[in-house]
Amino acid sequence: MSMVAQLTHRGLAQLAKQYGGLMHLRMGLHDMVVVSTPDMAREVLQGQDSVFANRSSSFVATYLSYNRADMSFANYGPFWRQMRKICVMKLFSRKRVETWDSVGDEINKMVQAVATKTGSPTDLSKVASSLTSHITYKAAFGTNSREGEEGQFETILQEFSKLFAEFNVADFIPWLSWIYTKDLKRRLVNVRGALDVFIDKLIDEHLAKKSNKNSKDENEAAATDMVDELVSFLDEGADHENIKSTDSLSTFKLNRDNIKGLIMDIMIGGTETVASVIEWAMTELMKNPEELKKVQEELSNVVGLCRRVQDSDLENLTYLKCTLKETLRLHPPIPLVFHETAKDTMLAGYLIPARWSVVINTWAIGRDKTAWDEPNAFKPSRFLEPGAKDFKGNDFEFIPFGSGRRSCPGMQLGFYVLEKCVAELVHCFTWELHGGMKGSEIDMSDNFGLTTPKAIPLVVVPSYRLECAL
Ligand code: HEM
Numbered sequence: 001m002s003m004v005a006q007l008t009h010r011g012l013a014q015l016a017k018q019y020g021g022l023m024h025l026r027m028g029l030h031d032m033v034v035v036s037t038p039d040m041a042r043e044v045l046q047g048q049d050s051v052f053a054n055r056s057s058s059f060v061a062t063y064l065s066y067n068r069a070d071m072s073f074a075n076y077g078p079f080w081r082q083m084r085k086i087c088v089m090k091l092f093s094r095k096r097v098e099t100w101d102s103v104g105d106e107i108n109k110m111v112q113a114v115a116t117k118t119g120s121p122t123d124l125s126k127v128a129s130s131l132t133s134h135i136t137y138k139a140a141f142g143t144n145s146r147e148g149e150e151g152q153f154e155t156i157l158q159e160f161s162k163l164f165a166e167f168n169v170a171d172f173i174p175w176l177s178w179i180y181t182k183d184l185k186r187r188l189v190n191v192r193g194a195l196d197v198f199i200d201k202l203i204d205e206h207l208a209k210k211s212n213k214n215s216k217d218e219n220e221a222a223a224t225d226m227v228d229e230l231v232s233f234l235d236e237g238a239d240h241e242n243i244k245s246t247d248s249l250s251t252f253k254l255n256r257d258n259i260k261g262l263i264m265d266i267m268i269g270g271t272e273t274v275a276s277v278i279e280w281a282m283t284e285l286m287k288n289p290e291e292l293k294k295v296q297e298e299l300s301n302v303v304g305l306c307r308r309v310q311d312s313d314l315e316n317l318t319y320l321k322c323t324l325k326e327t328l329r330l331h332p333p334i335p336l337v338f339h340e341t342a343k344d345t346m347l348a349g350y351l352i353p354a355r356w357s358v359v360i361n362t363w364a365i366g367r368d369k370t371a372w373d374e375p376n377a378f379k380p381s382r383f384l385e386p387g388a389k390d391f392k393g394n395d396f397e398f399i400p401f402g403s404g405r406r407s408c409p410g411m412q413l414g415f416y417v418l419e420k421c422v423a424e425l426v427h428c429f430t431w432e433l434h435g436g437m438k439g440s441e442i443d444m445s446d447n448f449g450l451t452t453p454k455a456i457p458l459v460v461v462p463s464y465r466l467e468c469a470l
Contacts, residue, residue, distance in 0.1 A: 003027075004167060008448040009335035012036065013364035022348050028172030032357040033347075036364040038371050038396040040348065044358060045396070045404040048345060050076065053405045056340040056357040058171045059181070060163050063188050070261025072269065076342065076405065079240040082252045083262065087409045089249070090229045091266065094412070098224050099139040103417055104311070106134045111308075111424050114462055115470055121434040125457035128278040128421070129271070133157070135417060136270045140263055141202060142225030153198060157267055159191040164268070165449035199260050206231045226266065230259045268450070270410050273333040274417050276453040280331040281324055281422050283458045284378045286431060287439040291380060295320050296465075299427040305467040309423045314416075317423060322383035324418050325398075328366075328391060330378060332400035333451040335363035339406065362399050363452075371397035428470065429462035 003025070006015060012034050016023055021037030035041055044052045053076035057068055065073040071083035094100065110131045114122060137150055168184060170177030206227045235253035243252070254262075285292040298319045303309050309317075337360040344353050352358070367375040373382070382388065389395035391411070393403035401408040408414070425431075433439065446452040 009361055009363035009452065010448075012336070012359070012361050013367070016361065016364055022350065024350075028169075029174065030172045030357065031353070032359055033352055034359045034361060036361045037368055038365055041360055041365055041399060041403070042396040043347060044339070044360065045393075045399070045402070048347070049404040051342055051345045052339050052358055054340040054342045055406070056338045059168055059177070060166065060184070060188065064160055064163065064192060064264070066192075066257035066261045068261075069255070069257040070265045072265045073261075075340075078243045078245045078247065081245065082243065082247070082249060083258070084409060085249050086230075086233065086252075086254075087262070087266075091226050091262075092410050092413050096139075096229075098142075099226075099413070100416070102138040103135050103413075103420060106131055106138065107417075107420050107424055109134075110421070111428055111470060114425070114429060115464065118429075118462055118464055121459045121461055123457050123459050124282050125275070125279050125454065128275040131278070131421060132271045132275040132417065133267075135274075136267050138225075140226045140266055142227070149198075153267075156191060156194050156198060157271065159187070160195075160264065160268060161272060161450050163187060163191065195260060195264070199263060200256070202227055203231060203234070203256060203259060207234070226263070227259070230254060230262060234259065266410075269408070270414065272451040272453070274414050276333045276451045277324070277327055277331065277418055278421050278425075279454050279458055281327040281418070282425065282431070282460070283442060283444070283454060284327055284330070285323070285426065286433055286458065286460060287442050287444070288378050289439055291323065291378065292426070292431075294380075295323055295426050296430075299423065303427060305465070307468060308466075308470070309420065309427050311420070314419050314423065317419070318384070319380065320419065320423055320426075322380035324415070324422065325383045325391065326378055326380040328400040329372075329398055330366065330376075331446070331452065332362045332366060333453075334400075334402075335448075335452050336361055337402055360399075360402075362402070365396070366398060366400070368397060428464070428466055430465045431460045431462055434459040434461055 004027075005011065007027075012023075013036060016034065016036035021035065021040040023034045023036070025032045025034060035044055055073050055075060057065070057073045061073050062068055068074055071080060071087060074080040074083060090096070092099070110127060114127060133154055134150070137153060163184070166184070169180045210228070210231060233252060233254040234256070236255060238253035238255040238258070285295065298317060299309070302316045303313050339358040339360065341352055341354050341356050341358060344351065346352070366372070369375055389398040391398050391400050393399065393401065393407050396403065401411040401414075433442070442458070443456045445455040447455045
C-alpha cells in the first residue's frame with residue numbers, strides 16, 4: 001500500500017522500466033496486471049480481445065453507474081453489446097446531425113467569447129471545459145434546455161468526476177471500508193440523488209413531449225436530442241437477465257437506471273477528455289512556436305484570412321491533424337485504461353487468473369522508446385512519414401482511444417471537436433503567453449485523475465488575426 005502514490009501513468013511507467021511490459025501488482029487483496037508496451041497491448045486487445053474485454057469497476061464506479069447499469073462499466077456480453085449498438089447507431093453516429101451541428105454552434109459561441117478577450121489574459125483550460133460541457137450537454141438534452149439548469153448539471157458532473165478519481169482503500173482492503181468510506185458514502189448518496197432528481201425530470205418531460213402526438217409543432221415531437229432517442233427504448237421494468245446475443249435491437253429495452261448511466265457515460269466520456277486535449281494541443285503549440293507557425297500557414301493557405309474554418313476545410317488541414325495526433329500521443333486524456341479478465345488465461349507465458357484487473361498504460365505506450373524516435377519530443381511531422389501510425393486501433397504503438405471491442409465509441413465525434421476547435425482558435429487569433437513568459441518556461445506537469453489535464457492552466461493573450469469580421 002506504500003506504493004499507492006505510484007499508481008499513476010508516470011509511476012507505473014517508471015516501474016515498467018524496471019520490471020517490464022507485463023507487470024503484476026498486488027494491492028491489498030486486489031491483483032492487477034499492468035501492460036506498458038505495444039506488443040503486450042496487441043496481445044491483450046487483439047490476440048485475446050474477448051478474454052480481456054470485461055471492465056474492472058471500483059466501489060465508487062459501481063455506485064455511480066447505478067450498479068453497472070450503463071455501458072462503460074458493464075462487463076462484455078449481450079447487454080453491453082446492445083448498449084454499444086445504441087451508442088454507435090443512435091447517439092454518436094454521423095447521422096445524428098443535431099449533435100454535429102451543435103458542435104459548430106458552440107465553437108462559434110466560443111470564438112465570439114474569445115474575441116471579447118482580445119488583449120487580455122485568457123484561461124484556455126476554462127475556455128475548453130466550458131466548450132465541451134456545452135457540446136455534450138446540448139447533444140444529450142437538446143438546445144431547448146433552460147438557462148440555469150446547465151450550471152446545476154455541471155456541478156453534479158464535477159462531483160462525479162472528483163469521486164471517480166478519488167483513491168478508496170475499500171477497493172484494495174474491503175474490510176477497512178467501514179472506517180474509511182463514511183464521508184465518501186455520504187457524498188456518493190448526495191450526488192447520485194441530485195442526478196436522479198435532475199434526469200428523472202428530464203426523462204418525464206421528454207416522455208410528455210413524445211406522447212404529445214397532436215403537438216402544434218411537428219418538429220417538437222421528433223427525436224432531437226439523445227434523451228429523445230433513449231426514451232424510445234424505455235420500459236420502466238426492463239431487466240436484462242435473459243438477454244441473448246442474437247436478440248435484435250428492436251426488442252431491447254432500457255430502464256431508467258440504464259438511461260441515467262448512459263447519459264453519465266457520455267457526459268463523463270466526452271467532456272473532460274476532449275477539453276484536456278484542446279488545452280494540451282494549444283500548450284504544445286505555444287511551447288513550440290515553429291509548429292504553431294506551420295499550422296497557421298496551412299490555415300492561411302487552405303482557408304485564407306478572409307473567412308472562418310468550415311467543415312469542408314478539415315480534410316485539407318493535414319498538418320493540423322498531425323499536430324492533434326502528436327498531442328494525443330504525448331497526452332492521452334485517459335492514460336490508464338482499465339479492463340478485467342473474463343476467465344483464466346495465459347499471457348506471454350504467465351497465468352493471469354479470471355477477474356484480475358488489467359491496466360493498459362496508453363501514456364507509456366505512446367512514449368515507448370522502441371516504437372518512437374525521440375519519444376518525448378513534440379514532432380507532428382512524424383505523422384507525415386509513409387507508414388505513420390494512426391489512432392484507429394490497428395497500430396498498438398498509438399492507442400489513445402483504446403483498441404478492439406471496448407475502444408472509444410466517441411472517437412469520430414471527439415476528434416471532430418478537437419479539429420474544429422483548435423483550427424478555429426489558431427485561425428482566428430494569434431496567441432502570446434501571459435506576462436512575457438517564454439514557451440520553454442511553460443510548466444508541462446499534469447494532474448492524474450479521471451483524465452490528465454494540465455496541472456497549471458494555460459493562460460494566453462489572444463489578438464485578432466483575420467482580415468474580415470467574425
Ligand atoms: C479526445 C477524445 C477522447 C479520447 C482520447 C477517448 C478515449 C477513450 C478510451 C481510451 C476509452 C477506453 C477504451 C477501452 O476500454 O479499451 C474510451 C471509452 C469510452 N469513451 Fe472515449 N474518448 C474520447 C472522447 C469521447 C467522446 C466524445 C465520447 C462521447 C460523447 C466518449 C465516450 C466513451 C464511452 C461511452 C466509452 C466506454 C466504452 C465501453 O466501455 O464500451 N469518448 N474513450
